[in-house]
Amino acid sequence: MLFNSYTFIFFFLPVAFLGYFLLNYNKKVEGAKVWLVASSLFFYSWWNVIYLPLILLSVLLNYKLSRVLIEDEEGSLFTKKQYFVVGLVLNISLLVYFKYMDFFITNVNFISGENFELWHLALPLAISFFTLQQIAFLVDSYEGLVKEKNFLDYSLFVTFFPQLIAGPIVHHQEMMPQFSRLKNKLFNYKNIAAGVFIFSIGLFKKVVIADSFSKWVHHGFDHSQTLTLIEGWVTSLAYTFQIYFDFSGYTDMAIGAALLFNIKLPQNFNSPYKATGIIDYWQRWHMTLTIFITTYVYTPILRSFSKITFFKAMFATFAAMFISGLWHGAGWTFIVWGSLHGFALMINHYWHKSKRKMSIFLAWFITFNFVNITGIFFRAENLSQAKDILQAMFTGNIMLPIQLESRLVQLKTYGVTFGSLMGTSRDFALATILIVISFFISLVLKNSNEKIEDFKPSFLVLLLIVPMFIYSIYNMQDVSEFLYFNF
Amino acid sequence: MSNIKDKIQEIFRDIFDEEELVISEETTADDIEEWDSLNHINIISAIEKEYKIKFALGELQAMKDVGEMIHLISVKSS
Amino acid sequence: MYKRWLLGFLLLSLIIASIIEVNYQLNRKQYYRHAEDYAVNKLLAQQKNRDYKTIIMGDSVIHWAMEGMKLDPSVYDMTVTGSMTIVGQYMMLNRYLKYNKAPDEVYMFFIPEAFKEDTENTRPRIESIFDEEGEAELIKKVKLGQFSDESNYFYDRVRILKPWKQYFAKGNRSIDKSSVLREVSRDKTYEIVDQTMKERHLTKVVENTFKELQSLCKNNGISLILVLEPMQYIRYKAYENSDLDKFFKSKNIGIIDFRTIYEFEDKLFYDGLHLNQLNADLFMYKIDQNITTILKMNN
Numbered sequence A: 001m002l003f004n005s006y007t008f009i010f011f012f013l014p015v016a017f018l019g020y021f022l023l024n025y026n027k028k029v030e031g032a033k034v035w036l037v038a039s040s041l042f043f044y045s046w047w048n049v050i051y052l053p054l055i056l057l058s059v060l061l062n063y064k065l066s067r068v069l070i071e072d073e074e075g076s077l078f079t080k081k082q083y084f085v086v087g088l089v090l091n092i093s094l095l096v097y098f099k100y101m102d103f104f105i106t107n108v109n110f111i112s113g114e115n116f117e118l119w120h121l122a123l124p125l126a127i128s129f130f131t132l133q134q135i136a137f138l139v140d141s142y143e144g145l146v147k148e149k150n151f152l153d154y155s156l157f158v159t160f161f162p163q164l165i166a167g168p169i170v171h172h173q174e175m176m177p178q179f180s181r182l183k184n185k186l187f188n189y190k191n192i193a194a195g196v197f198i199f200s201i202g203l204f205k206k207v208v209i210a211d212s213f214s215k216w217v218h219h220g221f222d223h224s225q226t227l228t229l230i231e232g233w234v235t236s237l238a239y240t241f242q243i244y245f246d247f248s249g250y251t252d253m254a255i256g257a258a259l260l261f262n263i264k265l266p267q268n269f270n271s272p273y274k275a276t277g278i279i280d281y282w283q284r285w286h287m288t289l290t291i292f293i294t295t296y297v298y299t300p301i302l303r304s305f306s307k308i309t310f311f312k313a314m315f316a317t318f319a320a321m322f323i324s325g326l327w328h329g330a331g332w333t334f335i336v337w338g339s340l341h342g343f344a345l346m347i348n349h350y351w352h353k354s355k356r357k358m359s360i361f362l363a364w365f366i367t368f369n370f371v372n373i374t375g376i377f378f379r380a381e382n383l384s385q386a387k388d389i390l391q392a393m394f395t396g397n398i399m400l401p402i403q404l405e406s407r408l409v410q411l412k413t414y415g416v417t418f419g420s421l422m423g424t425s426r427d428f429a430l431a432t433i434l435i436v437i438s439f440f441i442s443l444v445l446k447n448s449n450e451k452i453e454d455f456k457p458s459f460l461v462l463l464l465i466v467p468m469f470i471y472s473i474y475n476m477q478d479v480s481e482f483l484y485f486n487f
Numbered sequence B: 001m002s003n004i005k006d007k008i009q010e011i012f013r014d015i016f017d018e019e020e021l022v023i024s025e026e027t028t029a030d031d032i033e034e035w036d037s038l039n040h041i042n043i044i045s046a047i048e049k050e051y052k053i054k055f056a057l058g059e060l061q062a063m064k065d066v067g068e069m070i071h072l073i074s075v076k077s078s
Numbered sequence C: 001m002y003k004r005w006l007l008g009f010l011l012l013s014l015i016i017a018s019i020i021e022v023n024y025q026l027n028r029k030q031y032y033r034h035a036e037d038y039a040v041n042k043l044l045a046q047q048k049n050r051d052y053k054t055i056i057m058g059d060s061v062i063h064w065a066m067e068g069m070k071l072d073p074s075v076y077d078m079t080v081t082g083s084m085t086i087v088g089q090y091m092m093l094n095r096y097l098k099y100n101k102a103p104d105e106v107y108m109f110f111i112p113e114a115f116k117e118d119t120e121n122t123r124p125r126i127e128s129i130f131d132e133e134g135e136a137e138l139i140k141k142v143k144l145g146q147f148s149d150e151s152n153y154f155y156d157r158v159r160i161l162k163p164w165k166q167y168f169a170k171g172n173r174s175i176d177k178s179s180v181l182r183e184v185s186r187d188k189t190y191e192i193v194d195q196t197m198k199e200r201h202l203t204k205v206v207e208n209t210f211k212e213l214q215s216l217c218k219n220n221g222i223s224l225i226l227v228l229e230p231m232q233y234i235r236y237k238a239y240e241n242s243d244l245d246k247f248f249k250s251k252n253i254g255i256i257d258f259r260t261i262y263e264f265e266d267k268l269f270y271d272g273l274h275l276n277q278l279n280a281d282l283f284m285y286k287i288d289q290n291i292t293t294i295l296k297m298n299n
Helices: A006-025 A029-045 A049-070 A080-112 A127-142 A151-159 A172-180 A189-222 A229-260 A278-282 A287-303 A310-328 A332-353 A360-379 A383-395 A409-414 A425-443 A448-453 A459-475 B002-016 B037-051 B066-077 C002-032 C037-046 C060-065 C086-099 C123-129 C135-141 C153-160 C163-173 C186-198 C204-219 C233-239 C243-250 C277-287 C291-297
Strands: A399-401 A417-419 C054-057 C075-077 C105-110 C223-228 C255-257
Touching (some): A006 A029, A029 A151, A049 A080, A127 A151, A127 A172, A127 A287, A151 A172, A189 A425, A189 A448, A229 A360, A229 A383, A229 A399, A229 A425, A229 A448, A278 A332, A332 A360, A332 A383, A360 A383, A459 C002, A459 C153, B002 B037, B002 B066, B037 B066, C002 C153, C054 C086, C060 C277, C086 C105, C086 C123, C086 C135, C135 C204, C204 C223
Parallel strands (some): C054 C075, C105 C223, C223 C255
16 A cells, blocks of 8 residues: 555545554553554555565564574574574575566576576565564664564564555664553644644655656656757756655655654655765665664674774775665666765765865765766666666757747757757646756755654644645545655 | 763764864764764774773664763663 | 644645535536637537538648638538547537538548547537537447546546646647748657557447447438548558557448558658648648549549
8 A cells, every 4th residue: 555545545544543542542552553563464465465474474483583582592402693694594585585586587697698587576565674674673682682572562563554665664672662652552632733744745745746757757768768968867857856755755654654653753864965975965865774774784894804994994885885776676777876876985985084175065066966867877777778868968969948949049050959858848847847846845945854843733834734735635646656665 | 970971082082083072961973074984883993992892783873872872881881 | 732733634624625626516517628629619509501512520630731721612621620539520420410411421530549538538528519408318328438547536626726737738739830841859759659559449439439420421321431631650550450440440441541642741740740831731732622532532
């Protein structure tokens, strides 16, 4: 089920909400949790019920393993460390199996010249996310930071629907204490209002802004080989903003939905396009993923060396970013994307170390353009499509809107042509306007997390939020793409 | 408690190469620009060596806050 | 404080939703009409007690290509300025025959897109143009759907709220036959072909309508001649072996392919669909005053 669907907003969310608090009100605390887990699994299965057994298996296995890791070691067949390693291997193998087998086979075919058949396994929904979340939990259990002895609580931790499909990636200690707090079992008007507020903002970002860009992005990438220079830039900027509003909008909806249940999820975005360096960028974009990669990938790699040097830290940075790229998708475009970001991080670290200074504007300019350009690799279906777009952006023919033809006809002698960009003049005009508006929103306005801190239940806010909400509802087509869904 | 803070301050001054640096219990990674993931590991390693303690991976994120850092150190070294 | 805000949220939402609903109910008929449909109604109102031997029907492509042409007095140009699907054409002919003498023959120019079911073909639109007694039953008879697949409760209501979309629609439809030989962009062609390819499947509505059209002509002693309009080669290629093409062949319906009379240069369809000035002049030259002779020769 998607957050931006009629079923979710008008049926699922109200019913789940009412059931949870009704049960809690009648002192059926366990029942309320069961209700929430069952609802979350229903939410998960809505897309395709075939995925359900897999997530149940994953939850059960990880729970059993964590129980072993938190008990005393005496009397067991294997050491804790062995169980821990098995747990990690199982989780990663599950992910690799469903996500990367076809990529692996394709490359084997390419190298060996054979033609092994691809398995075409359907990627279970959210597997990349709940795998990471449970890996973090296993590590925490192994290191003695968390002891979860209740299967219901553990299931709730993994399946809680607001964060199940696409994060934020939550730590056990961040979320479960909130569930056990007694006052959170009564519904709280302040949280509900704040939840509705931020959910509406997220819905608008996704349905109105991101989905508008979607059409032009599709057009640009589908016609990648014949794009002109301006069209190349419009396409890449449209995607850069699409993915921001899509993902941060979805996260806002997740945070809003969770607030209805008195649960505060961790922040995932902090105005990433205001970043003035690539290190800064990753501390603002998909923050919970950065924390995960830094804590559970970067740090262990670095600490495995006996002596930490700058060079080794750069190696660890690159390796961590490479893995992050691969986690995002099974394809060479993701590997290139991850590697480019890895290099950029190394350069940024070196710049910091050398204590050189740069103007803020130049730093912003370089960072934004880097993110915009590497975003092309993230979206492209293959490397040659990415190359086409880049070629258009930097060496493409210059075509100007046909409306300017009469006034700038002398430019034709320089090889400038005139025509309808992005398919029709209307599309070009709308795309450009929306890009300008997006720059304004992402660079000037406060982001949704800042807005929710300032949230006041005033009439003015109502006048702004309700039209946004209504407009989103009426513009929701039940079929829309959610870019991070294939994770 | 204050001598843990002073010790940490010394470590910070060494790693960030700033002799005049002053930190308080409210200082976090957001306050110091050079306090990124690399320097964070350096700080952690230095503290681990100084107090002969070990931090779990899951504790590292919380340590981006000096107050939390002091708390964890005092718990682990007692 | 928060409780009141939430109640306000609910109340304001309901108020706005009601306003949108009222606006929709008041404007839906007009909305679904294209700007040119008013012209159709005007045209239909003027058609009383006429008597022609030959009638030419078709959409804006043919209308603008034939503009300014002097026709033989026995030939009537009943082409429309907008787009008219087969259902609309059927209803138009039906209305004409109610008040006028039946012609001997009707040349119906068509593009493959006229034989599809989509938002152009919605019942509200057709109902709003053809609202005389008995016409609603005819529309029901061919089982014309209420809405296309894409729309839903919310989408229909919000479409009407967007007056700027109407503005752009008007803008697109006004045909600028400037004397400049404008050449069509490659991408525009692909867009139109993409559209054609997507809607290639023949539906029950189209089959029903066509059957009704055939019996209407038979009952009135009219010879119905379908003519495939001039179009770009790539669109013509998309038509070949499509569902529609196979449908005509299976029913042994002979159509005149205008390509056999003259092949217009692709780039001179200035927006991918309409003939620019040069092509239009050629079209008129080919048709000449003896449209029936020319067309019969190629039958």
